[in-house]
Structure formats: C-alpha cells, structure tokens
Amino acid sequence: MITAAQLVLDGVALGAAYALVALGFVLVLNAVGAVNFAQGDLVMAGGYGAAVLAGFLPLPGIVLLPVVMLLMAILGLAVAALAYFPLLRRPPSAVFISTIAIGLLLQNGALHLFGPGLRSAPPLWSGGQVTLGALALSRQSVAIIAVAAVLVLGQRLVFRHTRLGRQLRATAADREMAAALGIRVYGMIALTFAIGAALAGAAGTLLANQFFLTPTEGGNLILKAYIAVVIGGWGSIEGAVLGALLIALFETVVAAALSYTAASALLYGATLAILFLRPQGLLGEAAGRRA
Amino acid sequence: MTAAFLDTGHRPRRGAAAAWVIAAALLALYAIAFASRYELRVLTFAGTQVLLVLGYQFVFGHAGALSLAQGAFYGIGAYVTAILGASYGWSFPLTFPLAIAAPTALAALVAAPVLRLSSHYFALATLGLAQVVLLAAVNGGELTGGALGISGVPSIAVLGWTLPRGLPLATLVWVVVALGAWLSHRLTRGLSGGAYGVLRGDAMAADAIGLDRPRLRFAAFLLSAGYAGAAGALSAHTIGVVSSEALEFPVMVTCLAMTVIGGSTRIAGAFLGALLLVHLPEWLRFLQGYALLAYGAALLAAIILAPEGIAGLLARTASRPRPPARPAPLPLPSRRVAGWGDSVLEARGLTKRFGGILALAAVDVTLAPGELLGIIGPNGSGKTTLANLLTGFAVADAGTIRLAGRPLEDADAAAIARAGLVRSFQTPALPPDLCALEAVAVARASRLACVGIGAALAGRDAGERRAQIEAEALGLLSQLGAQGVAPRRCAELSPAEARLVEIARALALEPRLLILDEPAAGLGDGERRDLAALLTALAHDGLALMVIEHDMEFLLPIADRVLALDQGRVIAHGAPAEIRRHPAVIAAYFGRAEGDAP
Numbered sequence: 001m002i003t004a005a006q007l008v009l010d011g012v013a014l015g016a017a018y019a020l021v022a023l024g025f026v027l028v029l030n031a032v033g034a035v036n037f038a039q040g041d042l043v044m045a046g047g048y049g050a051a052v053l054a055g056f057l058p059l060p061g062i063v064l065l066p067v068v069m070l071l072m073a074i075l076g077l078a079v080a081a082l083a084y085f086p087l088l089r090r091p092p093s094a095v096f097i098s099t100i101a102i103g104l105l106l107q108n109g110a111l112h113l114f115g116p117g118l119r120s121a122p123p124l125w126s127g128g129q130v131t132l133g134a135l136a137l138s139r140q141s142v143a144i145i146a147v148a149a150v151l152v153l154g155q156r157l158v159f160r161h162t163r164l165g166r167q168l169r170a171t172a173a174d175r176e177m178a179a180a181l182g183i184r185v186y187g188m189i190a191l192t193f194a195i196g197a198a199l200a201g202a203a204g205t206l207l208a209n210q211f212f213l214t215p216t217e218g219g220n221l222i223l224k225a226y227i228a229v230v231i232g233g234w235g236s237i238e239g240a241v242l243g244a245l246l247i248a249l250f251e252t253v254v255a256a257a258l259s260y261t262a263a264s265a266l267l268y269g270a271t272l273a274i275l276f277l278r279p280q281g282l283l284g285e286a287a288g289r290r291a
Numbered sequence: 292m293t294a295a296f297l298d299t300g301h302r303p304r305r306g307a308a309a310a311w312v313i314a315a316a317l318l319a320l321y322a323i324a325f326a327s328r329y330e331l332r333v334l335t336f337a338g339t340q341v342l343l344v345l346g347y348q349f350v351f352g353h354a355g356a357l358s359l360a361q362g363a364f365y366g367i368g369a370y371v372t373a374i375l376g377a378s379y380g381w382s383f384p385l386t387f388p389l390a391i392a393a394p395t396a397l398a399a400l401v402a403a404p405v406l407r408l409s410s411h412y413f414a415l416a417t418l419g420l421a422q423v424v425l426l427a428a429v430n431g432g433e434l435t436g437g438a439l440g441i442s443g444v445p446s447i448a449v450l451g452w453t454l455p456r457g458l459p460l461a462t463l464v465w466v467v468v469a470l471g472a473w474l475s476h477r478l479t480r481g482l483s484g485g486a487y488g489v490l491r492g493d494a495m496a497a498d499a500i501g502l503d504r505p506r507l508r509f510a511a512f513l514l515s516a517g518y519a520g521a522a523g524a525l526s527a528h529t530i531g532v533v534s535s536e537a538l539e540f541p542v543m544v545t546c547l548a549m550t551v552i553g554g555s556t557r558i559a560g561a562f563l564g565a566l567l568l569v570h571l572p573e574w575l576r577f578l579q580g581y582a583l584l585a586y587g588a589a590l591l592a593a594i595i596l597a598p599e600g601i602a603g604l605l606a607r608t609a610s611r612p613r614p615p616a617r618p619a620p621l622p623l624p625s626r627r628v629a630g631w632g633d634s635v636l637e638a639r640g641l642t643k644r645f646g647g648i649l650a651l652a653a654v655d656v657t658l659a660p661g662e663l664l665g666i667i668g669p670n671g672s673g674k675t676t677l678a679n680l681l682t683g684f685a686v687a688d689a690g691t692i693r694l695a696g697r698p699l700e701d702a703d704a705a706a707i708a709r710a711g712l713v714r715s716f717q718t719p720a721l722p723p724d725l726c727a728l729e730a731v732a733v734a735r736a737s738r739l740a741c742v743g744i745g746a747a748l749a750g751r752d753a754g755e756r757r758a759q760i761e762a763e764a765l766g767l768l769s770q771l772g773a774q775g776v777a778p779r780r781c782a783e784l785s786p787a788e789a790r791l792v793e794i795a796r797a798l799a800l801e802p803r804l805l806i807l808d809e810p811a812a813g814l815g816d817g818e819r820r821d822l823a824a825l826l827t828a829l830a831h832d833g834l835a836l837m838v839i840e841h842d843m844e845f846l847l848p849i850a851d852r853v854l855a856l857d858q859g860r861v862i863a864h865g866a867p868a869e870i871r872r873h874p875a876v877i878a879a880y881f882g883r884a885e886g887d888a889p
Contacts, residue, residue: 035411086595093357093410097551098594104544104587112581219540223422226415234411265426268419275416276404 005135007256008249013141013210015248016148020203021221022228022240023152024196030172030235031192032084034095040222041106042079042197046072046204047213048110050121061124061205065147068205069198076197080190103218110215121208144206151202152241155195159237168192227271314562322461331461332529333573338464339526340565344549345471345558346518351547352555353479354511355491357410360417362543363424364394364516366535368523370428373441373533378434383447383528390524391517398516399509406508425538440534444527456529464525471518472558478514478744479556481753482760485725485733486742487511492722492781495684499720500734500800501708502742510744541583548590554600563601620766620774633659634695635804635835636712641680641690643673643859650676652859653690656837658804663826663836665850665867667843669879672856674839675717678806681837682714683707695803711803715796715810717839719789723782727773727792730781731764732757735799767795772821787813794822804835811845823849847871855879 021043028036049068050061057064083098124143131137159165170178171188179185203221207213225240228247232239247267254263322334343365350358368390375381375389405416428435435441447454447463454460479487490497490507497504527533536542545568553564568589572582597604636658643651651673658664666674679685681692683704692699694712702710721730736742741751741760750756768774773791776784784792790810797805807826811819819842827849830836840846847853847867855863855870857879863870870876 035414082591090598093355094594094598096357096411096414097547098591100544100547101587101591101594104548104583104590108581108584108587112584223418226418230412230415261426261430265423268423268426271419272401272416272423275408275412275419 006137007252009135009137009141011249011252012245013138013144014252015245016145017203017206017210018221018224018228018244018248019152019241020148020199020206022225022232022244023155023237024199024203025222025225026229026232026235026237026240027155027172027192027199028196029229030237031168031189032092032095034084034092035099035226036079036193036196037096037099037222038079038083038103038106038218039099039196039200039225040220041103041218042072042075042200043204043207043221044110044213044215044218045075045106046197046201047121047208047217048114048119048204048215049201050205050208051119051213054122059122061122061209062143062147064122065124065202065205068201072201072204073194073198076194076200077190079197080193084189084193085186103222107215107218114215116214119208119213121205121213123209124206140210144210147202147206151199155199156237223268227267230271231274311559318465322458322465328457330573331457333569335461335464335529336526337566337569338461338468339522339529340546340549340569341468341561342471342525343519343522343546344553344561344565345468345475346515346522347546347550348475348515348555348558348561349478349511349518350508350515351550352560353484353487353491354508355487356406356508356512357414358417358512358515359414359543360398360421361515361519361546362540363421363538364398364519365523365526365542365546366428366538367394367397367424368520369527369533369537370435370441370523371520372524372527373444374434376445376527377441377443380445382445382449384449387521387524390527391520394516394520394523395513398513402509402512406505406512421538421540421543425535428538429535436534438535440532440536442532444531444533447528460529464529467521467525471521472561475561476558477750478747479558481747481750481757482729482733482736483742483744483747483752484556485729486737488725489722489730489733492724493720495704495716495720496722496730498684498704499682499708499714499716500737500796501705502733502737503705507743514744544590545583545586548586548593550600552589552593552597552600554602557600557602557606559605560600560602567601620762620769634693635660635662636681636837637691637693637696638681639691641677641692642688643676643680643685644688649859651680651687654856654859654861656681656854658835658837660803660833660835661830662851663830663838663849665846665853666837666839666856667841667846667853667870667876668856668862671858672879673859674856675808676859677856678714678808678837678839681707682712682806708800711801712806713797713800713802713804714806715790715793715808717808717812719784719786719793721781721784721789721792721796724780726778726780727768727784727788728761728764728777730792731767731796731799732761734796735760735764735767738800764795764799767798768792770798770825771795772818785813787815787818790814791818791822798829802834804837805829806837806839808839809841810838811840811842819845843871 021039025036025039046068049071050064053064053067079102083102084095087094087098123140124147125139130139130142159169167183168188168191170181170183171185175185224247228243229240231246232241232243250267251263254266322331326334343361347361350356371390371393372386375386401420405413408416429438431437446456447460454463486502487507489500490502490504494504523537549564549568552568553562554560568586571585572578578585593600634657636656638656641651641654654677656677666677668674676685680687683702683706687700694710697710699707699710699712725733733742736752739760740746741756746752765774765777768777771791771794773788773795776788776792781789781792790813794807794810811822814822823845826836826838838846838850850867852865853867853870854861855873855876862875862879863873
C-alpha cells in the first residue's frame with residue numbers, strides 16, 4: 001500500500017515534468033500549426049543551463065529556475081527567428097524539418113560542450129525527505145509537483161484571464177482574424193515560442209535533478225510530449241497535461257512491475273494501437289489539421 | 292508531330308545526359324586511380340547512402356509524407372544481413388533479397404493503418420515504429436547481440452566465390468546504386484511522377500481526377516522500405532559490423548538531411564546529397580566528430596534557402612526557362628456514351644447538417660443525358676454542399692445517390708470521379724507545382740489508367756504515349772481558349788485561368804456528369820460567351836451538366852432546367868423562364884434585404 005502510494009507520487013512527479021514539456025509543445029503547435037520537434041532538445045538545453053548555472057552560483061534550484069526560464073525564453077525567440085519566421089509561406093512540414101535541424105544543433109552542441117556523460121542540476125530545495133504519516137516523500141518530488149502545478153495554472157490564468165492571453169489565444173485560433181483585429185500576430189507567435197522554451201527550461205531544471213541528463217535525452221522527451229498531445233487530443237492544452245500525467249504513471253507503474261524497457265515498448269505499442277484504432281486521436285482534435 | 296514535340300520537350304536534355312556520363316566517369320576515375328583504400332570504403336558507404344536516399348525520395352519527396360521510419364528500415368536490412376550472414380552463414384544471394392523483403396514486409400504490414408493518418412500522426416506513428424524496432428534490437432538477446440550488435444558480417448560471396456573488399460565491393464555497390472537510380476527514374480520520369488506531384492500538391496485535386504491516393508502512397512512507402520533494406524544490407528557488408536546504431540535516430544536525420552539538401556524529388560539530388568554529406572567530414576577535417584552539428588546547420592540552411600535542394604538549384608541555373616512543350620493539339624476520341632438510359636443522376640432526400648445548422652434539407656436532383664441543370668441560390672444556400680455530397684467530398688447524413696442506377700453513397704471522391712461524376716471547384720484545386728498542361732495530362736492519364744507503378748514499369752506513362760496524352764490535354768485547353776497557360780505553373784494562374792484549366796481537367800476524365808461550381812466567375816465577356824457555347828455543345832453531345840452559378844445572364848440562356856435553393860431547401864424548380872419570374876426566387880435574391888415576406 002505504502003509502496004503503491006510512493007510509486008504514484010513518483011509517477012505524478014515525473015508526469016508534472018512531462019506536462020511542462022507537453023505544454024510548451026502544444027502551445028507552439030496551436031500558435032503556428034506545426035510540430036516543434038526541438039521541444040525535447042530545448043528541455044535538455046534547459047537542464048544543462050541549470051547545471052552550468054549551479055556551477056557558478058551555488059544556489060538552490062528554486063532561485064535558479066527563473067533565471068533558466070528567462071535565458072530559455074531568449075533561446076526560444078532565436079528558434080522562432082531561425083526555424084519558423086523564414087518559413088512562413090511554406091507548408092507546416094517545413095517547420096517540422098527545420099525544428100529537427102534545430103534539435104540536431106542543440107543535441108550535438110551539448111555533446112561537444114559537455115561530453116556524453118550524465119549531468120544533474122541542483123535540487124529545488126535541499127534534498128532529503130518529508131514524512132507524512134507512514135509515507136516518506138522525497139522533497140524533490142513534492143517540489144517538482146508544486147512548481148509544475150504553479151506553472152501550469154499560471155499559464156492557464158494568463159491565457160484565460162489577461163488581455164495578452166486573449167491575444168495569444170486569438171492568434172492561435174485564427175491568425176488572419178486576429179491580424180484584422182489589430183493584434184500583432186507575429187509578435188504573439190514569437191512570444192509563444194519564448195513561453196514554450198521557458199516551460200521547456202523549467203521542465204529541464206526539474207528533470208535534471210531527479211533523472212539526470214544526457215545530450216540525447218531530448219529525443220525521448222519529444223516522443224513523450226508528442227504522445228501526450230495525441231492522447232490528450234491534438235491541440236488541447238488540458239488534454240496535453242492530462243496525457244503527460246497518464247504516460248508518466250503508466251511508465252512508472254509498468255517499469256516497477258516489469259522493466260523500463262517493457263514500459264517504453266508498451267507505451268509505443270499502445271500509442272500505435274491508439275493511432276490505428278482512432279486515427280483522429282483518443283479525444284478527437286482540438287486544433288484543425290494544419291500540421 | 293510527336294517526334295517534333297519530343298525534341299523540344301521532355302526527353303532528358305542532351306546537356307543533362309552528358310553531365311551524368313561525365314560525373315560517372317569522374318567518379319570511376321577517382322575510385323580506380325586516386326582513392327586510397329580508406330577513401331574507397333568511404334565512397335562505397337556513400338553509395339549505400341545514395342540508395343537509402345533514393346528510397347526515401349519515394350515516400351518523402353514524391354508522396355510528400357514525412358516518414359521517420361526510413362532509418363529503421365535501413366537498420367532492419369543491416370540486421371537481417373548480419374544475423375543470417377554472420378550467425379547462420381547464409382550467403383549473399385539469399386541474404387540480400389531477404390534484407391530487402393523484411394523491411395518491405397514490415398512496411399506492408401503497418402501501411403494500412405499508418406498511411407491513412409494525417410501528416411503529424413503519420414510522423415509520430417513512423418517514429419514510434421522505429422523506436423519499437425530499436426528496443427527490439429537492443430533487447431534481442433543473442434539473436435541481435437544486444438547493445439553490442441553483431442560483428443563479423445561476411446564479405447559478399449556468390450557460389451563459393453568471395454568478392455574482395457576494396458574496388459570490387461565498391462563496384463558492386465555502385466552497380467546496385469545505378470540499378471536503383473534507373474528504376475527510380477523509370478517510375479517517376481513520366482506522368483506517374485506527375486501524379487505524385489498532384490498527390491502531394493493538393494489532395495482534393497488528386498481525388499477530383501480519380502487518383503487512388505492510398506495505393507500511390509502504399510507503393511511509395513514500400514519502395515522506400517525496400518531501397519532502405521538494400522542500403523542497410525550493403526552497408527553491413529561494407530562496414531562488417533552491425534549494432535543498434537544502425538537503428539538510432541541519427542541515421543534517420545542524416546537521411547532526411549541528405550534528401551533535403553540534395554533535393555527530394557530529383558535523382559541527381561540523391562547522389563549529390565549523399566556524396567556531399569558522407570564526404571563533408573572527410574574534406575573538412577575540422578568537422579570530424581562534428582558531422583551531425585554540420586548536418587543540422589546544413590539542413591536548416593537548405594530548408595530555408597533551397598527548398599528544392601542543390602539539384603533543384605542546378606536544374607534552375609542550367610536550364611533557362613525552356614520554350615513550352617507544344618504538342619499539336621488533339622481532340623479527344625468521340626465521347627458519345629451508349630446505353631445510358633434516360634437517367635444519369637438520381638439523388639433523393641439529400642440532407643446535411645453542420646453542427647446545428649441544416650445545410651441541405653431533403654433535396655432531390657435528377658439529370659438526364661444531354662441535360663443542363665442550373666443551380667442557383669444566395670450565398671450559403673447549400674449549392675456547394677450539394678456538389679460536395681454528390682461528388683463524395685462530404686458525406687450526406689441522409690439520402691441516396693445513383694449514377695446511372697449505381698449507388699454512390701458509400702464510394703469515396705476518387706471512386707466517384709472514376710465512375711464518371713466529375714466536378715470543378717469554386718476555389719480551384721490545382722497542384723501548385725505542376726504546369727497547367729501537366730495537371731490536365733495527369734487527369735487524362737488517370738482516366739486511361741496510365742499512372743501508377745504498373746503503368747510506369749510498362750512504359751505507359753512516358754515517351755510516345757505521354758506525348759499523345761499531352762497532345763490531348765493541350766487539345767482540351769485549346770477548346771477552352773486556354774492553350775496559352777499550358778506551360779505555366781498552376782500556382783501562378785489567375786483564378787479565372789485556373790477555372791478554365793479545371794474544366795479542361797474535368798473534361799479529360801470523359802465524365803458522364805459534369806458539375807461546375809461557378810465556372811463563369813471572373814471570366815471576361817468573350818471567355819464567358821465561349822464557355823457558354825462549349826457547355827451547350829457538350830450537352831448536345833450527351834453530357835449531363837450541373838452548373839452552379841450566380842450570373843443569371845450566363846446561366847439562364849443555356850440551362851434546360853433551373854433549381855433554386857435557399858437555406859438548404861428547394862424553393863423553386865422549373866424552366867429558366869419560370870424561375871426568372873418565380874416570387875420565391877425573387878424574394879430570396881432581392882427581398883430579404885428589405886426584410887419583408889414574399
């Protein structure tokens with residue numbers, strides 16, 4: 001019973017980090033109608049950013065987090081400038097390919113800067129455990145869940161209840177209409193890339209303490225985000241978060257019962273089965289088929 | 292006439308042929324006289340990558356589907372070769388065909404569910420497939436050698452005679468490459484290549500001319516897997532070791548980079564992309580170890596600056612805009628269809644809802660051979676919905692459709708077009724990158740069953756046959772007074788020009804019933820008169836026509852009957868003269884602005 005609760009908590013913590021990855025992915029997807037395949041590599045870059053920063057500034061992760069997010073937002077703008085804006089008049093698959101190229105650059109850039117070894121970022125708070133009755137909870141897991149919840153809810157708040165959020169949503173829903181209403185759509189798209197990258201940076205910081213990082217980690221993460229968005233309904237923000245939690249729980253439980261390999265294989269198998277049985281995704285599509 | 296056309300038009304230009312011969316000679320000279328043993332190995336490996344890219348061009352370049360499984364198919368070819376060759380001691384004549392067959396079989400197995408996915412799901416599904424294959428290889432125990440893989444892949448041996456590595460192996464690999472290039476050329480040079488252009492350019496355009504999209508995509512997917520298997524097998528023989536690296540993502544992205552950088556639909560692009568990227572780290576020493584970084588930068592630069600790749604750039608600079616191919620126009624063979632009875636179309640109770648809105652409410656339409664039915668109604672009255680339901684571009688919620696007695700409700704748009712119910716679109720749907728003549732010619736070829744792998748292998752889509760088909764296509768364009776636009780890219784046509792090309796394309800399919808959605812919009816007075824005369828003549832020949840039009844001055848004189856729609860309902864139906872005076876029609880068109888009842 002206690003181990004089961006422990007397992008679920010670990011799963012939710014992993015899911016919270018995945019949710020941030022998927023959230024950044026789906027925001028950009030909605031804004032530009034194209035897959036940002038570099039999202040996983042941006043998470044990896046954020047993790048390395050946190051690890052490097054911690055080398056200069058021996059501060060707890062929670063202090064470094066905003067700095068990493070800010071730096072990543074700038075990187076996000078660079079990604080938009082390199083991989084999206086030059087391809088405005090081209091089909092969405094061109095952006096898919098250009099972001100694959102960006103991912104390749106980030107991944108191999110990290111490989112040459114940091115080598116293939118494992119890295120870890122500082123914990124958000126100090127390490128150790130909190131005890132809650134008979135449960136011993138890792139502080140880091142609790143912190144990850146808390147930070148991810150704040151960011152997910154914050155994103156929701158901004159998008160639902162602020163003028164800027166309404167402009168961002170209008171741009172994602174119908175770019176031409178938004179432009180006609182006087183919204184600076186390209187500015188909004190650039191901002192979306194920045195937010196997506198900042199969320200990737202947060203996810204990287206959170207993941208890089210618990211699970212370590214390698215330069216090639218991004219490939220796995222983008223696949224998880226992609227699957228989360230398919231499960232949650234293509235283009236649905238809430239669905240992406242939910243999908244990420246489901247994937248992480250599935251992985252954690254199956255990995256504990258069988259092995260990590262079995263968990264991955266079953267996850268990919270299940271995804272293929274879902275696509276075969278429901279070509280429109282598990283919960284239908286929120287976004288039009290633009291990508 | 293045909294010979295004259297061939298000389299100006301599509302035969303490979305002498306310059307291009309000479310370039311191929313010179314390039315091949317230089318490559319052979321380099322391999323024989325200059326290359327070191329190591330450089331020969333690099334060149335041999337480059338050959339395997341050319342093959343990989345030639346295959347990827349089918350699915351990614353021609354079919355326009357972003358498959359991320361090409362690396363997996365390549366790895367499977369390599370593993371089959373290693374397992375059968377190293378572990379079981381089978382020889383090349385057995386392992387090579389099996390290395391091609393295994394990935395092809397896997398592609399065939401997953402094709403049915405995977406190929407119907409839209410692009411972003413297709414990319415994910417193929418990526419997931421590649422991950423499953425990778426996991427299987429890493430965890431395959433003794434069979435796959437786990438993470439370490441399998442070493443000691445034997446040299447290529449046939450009937451006890453072993454092909455030495457070095458120049459003989461390089462020669463064999465490049466002979467296979469040449470065969471692969473020849474096959475690819477054969478399959479894509481003619482109108483079948485044009486059919487793939489329609490397929491990736493505009494799905495609606497492909498449906499409208501009755502192209503069997505699933506089948507074309509299936510063929511491309513299987514070909515890409517087969518080529519990848521051959522490439523993997525040969526690379527296993529070249530390197531001698533196969534590990535899970537052959538299945539990892541870098542193989543896939545390198546293949547993608549080579550294809551995009553070289554050019555995704557031109558055969559020269561496969562050669563340029565693969566040779567360049569394999570040799571880049573050899574030429575530029577400082578790139579050693581940074582190859583993937585350089586590939587990423589080159590891929591980004593290519594997708595932004597040269598979307599058609601290096602081969603596209605070369606083709607553009609080498610051939611200044613050529614004089615258009617001018618086959619002498621040919622009329623279509625006589626189109627009178629016998630045995631049609633007196634009903635071409637009988638549609639009953641057609642109903643369509645969008646959300647809560649009733650777009651069409653129990654509409655009946657019938658048409659006899661030689662009859663021209665006009666459809667009128669204000670914007671949003673359901674005219675285009677009616678055309679969509681009849682032609683399979685939307686599915687009716689209720690109602691029956693019979694074309695010459697044959698039920699059509701369950702047929703898809705392409706099958707309906709093949710059955711003889713053909714349409715044009717209100718917003719023209721033409722493949723942007725094809726020239727107008729090609730767009731019509733591919734439709735004609737589709738009608739004559741001259742596109743597809745079988746037709747290309749049999750040579751039914753090239754040479755004399757193609758010249759004949761293009762001559763007929765030009766004949767159709769001339770009939771509409773649009774022969775002048777024949778050499779222009781469809782993307783550059785004005786809406787009025789595109790509309791005429793669409794009508795020519797529809798006629799190329801020899802329809803039994805032709806539905807035109809606002810054919811006269813944007814035309815000048817002269818063109819309008821010519822179009823009216825043509826439609827009357829077509830009806831006189833026995834073609835049934837349904838013409839949706841706002842312009843009463845155009846429509847009423849040529850229509851036999853007119854059906855007026857408003858808010859999804861038939862409000863009037865009868866001879867043009869009655870319709871002109873019909874109070875409900877007058878109210879629907881003019882009355883509502885004042886807001887009073889008729």
